[in-house]
Amino acid sequence: MGESESQLELVLGKIVGFVWGPPLVTLLVGGGLFFLLYSRLLPYRHLGRGLRLLFKPPDRDDQGSLSHFQALSTALSGTLGMGNVGGVAVAIATGGPGAIFWMWMSALLGIATKFYTCTLAVMYRGKDSEGTLQGGPMYIIREGMGRRWRPLAYFFAFAGLLGTMPIFQVNQLVQVVRDVIATPAGWTTDDQHFLFDLGLGALLAILVLGVVAGKLPRLARVTSTLVPAMVLSYLSLTGVVLISNSDRILPALELIVVDAFTGQAVVGGAIGAMIITGVRRAAFSNEAGIGTEAMAHGAARTREPVSEGLVAMLGPIIDTLVVCTCTALVILISGVWTSGDNDGVSLTAAAFGSLFDEAGSVVMALTVSVLAFSTVLTFWYYGSKCLGFMIGARHQHHYVWFYLFLIVLGAIASLNTVISVVDTMYALMAIPTMTASLALAPKVNQAARRYFRKDAGGGG
Structure with a gap:
């Protein structure tokens, strides 16, 4: 690593430490707790209704572009993948096993947060240029808070444009393919892999171009097929690992809970720093309160905003409480996290390699790569919508060429630099998202009361 690159990482690390300080964590966690109490646990009491709505076909005259299932699949494709595999590994490597506990707590509050943010995303839809x-x-x-708040809308669009860059997903996708498949096969080496990374990045860019040329309808069809299939594949793989090591699950869970309040494992950091690590990685995992997921759910075909909020709140359960927990247990049970030899998705791959045979690691790498690819597709949609809001929808198609360049750049970029840039933008996106959601929360409660007065089968 060159001196200039090292200095850049140091500066970016300080910026991340500043923006992800106690004020932002308080906004996300405190806001989620407010939503939980203000709703009187409403989202948690209606999880079953959310599941039923997921498979309810939209009415023919409903406005929007996506069914409930497609909206959730598109939103999940932006979170499932490297945030749940590489992100969990980063959390354990930097914050210790206890960081997973705080990811859980953040996800539980995120259920209520997503209910509010995604209900509002349908309630206050607006027309682009x-x-x-x-x-x-x-x-x-723009639609719900008046003209004087308009600068905050542009602030989100700018942060969203940068925060949904595909560089982390591509970086980790290339890394896992290189470490698990290419290097063992002799296609490249650990020391000389620049050309391999560059070539794979270029191939990914071509594949992305082929999908995004069909815009949102094609994206929805691809993600609604890939995401469920790959999640089931990944959970089946981790399930085999966990069942064969069932006697080590409870000790791993105990380690997570105990370390959450001692902060002694791995880095010996303060509990406050571990909480911040857990909340930060949970935000990257399920995006509750960040706002990106609201762009996907805002495209749902429904006239009932609350129905989409009920569907959206399933996201943190699937991606953090289920998928992230499975990943964390595999890493902790394997014991490879204590060596400090791997980071990011390579740590997860090493964990599977130590508990499974080589074929298991390859299946894991391929499954995670497909999930990461679906995330890259969804982030293109988010970024283009942010750009369209800023400069006009008729110009947003130009974004695809910049996005393809970012894909290639992400394939060869430094992991630490990538994480710092994305973490900073996620923090900035949370400020306008949570501010607006807290201000408009009474509107959601009013809509929820009207919605639940209807018959149990209504309001899809």
């Missing part, structure tokens, strides 16, 4: 109905925090602010 070409007259197409859109959703997301920038439209929530």
